[in-house]
Amino acid sequence: MTERVTKRRRETNERLLDAAEQAFAEHGFHGVSIAELCARAGYTTGAFYSNYGSKDELFLALFTRRSEIVVKQLGEAVDQAVVSEHPIATFIGLASVVDEETRSWFLISTEFTLHAIRNPEAAQALARHDAAIRAALAELIAPLLTTTPSKVTGTDLDMLMRFVVAVREGGLAQSLVEPAALPHGELERRFLPALLGGL
Structure with missing residues (x-):
């Protein structure tokens, strides 16, 4: 994996984490869907599942x-x-x-x-x-x-x-x-x- 791909993956992951932290605090763990988390982070669900299984x-x-x-x-x-x-x-x-x-x-x-x-x-x-x-x-x-x-x-x-x-x-x-x-x-x-x- 190239350094550029690794950096992009790291940035994607951080944005997903930031979006999840905000959404979970506002709406609760069960109050927000994966699709909503991804939309908040500016990604498709494919980006989520390339980093997390659930x-x-x-x-x-x-x-x-x-x-x-x-x-x-x-x-x-x-x-x-x-x-x-x-x-x-x-x-x-x-x-x-x-x-x-x-x-x-x-x-x-x-x-x-x-x-x-x-x-x-x-x-x-x-x-x-x-x-x-x-x-x-x-x-x-x-x-x-x-x-x-x-x-x-x-x-x-x-x-x-x-x-x-x-x-x-x-x-x-x-x-x-x-x-x-x-x-x-x-x-x-x-x-x-x-x-x-x-x-």
Whole structure:
């Protein structure tokens, strides 16, 4: 494959991902067809099927792209936190910020999670992607754990990551429904420093 063809394919894929992210955020995963996604991106369905076999595959590609962005952002937060007076609290404060992209992705990923719960094949694929992001996050926060007496490793560390994700996503769901009662990131900022520091 020539460099020119590879570049064109990459650009096509990025446009499909951008169109899907916008459409899923606006109308939901089930609220938009493949044909509508392609029209929004300016392509025929042939372009879609030359890159993906289904909408599920497209979502998982979006998941991978979003995960890379999040890991980069959290890596920058770790770099700032480890040189601060209170590393874990600083990291959680930086990591718990919610912007419009975070809100949109939460809507997209929550709907796909419900889809996966009803679809075993989608659930298995999502579980693999979730495991990969948990492993990346565990590696990322390792420098922070060295600032506490914590000795969490292996399976316990994966379970800790599951708990942190549960608090993050559960808190975000509640704060989007009741923003006045529960500001974004409040649960994480209030409880996670004590939890991580006391493990």
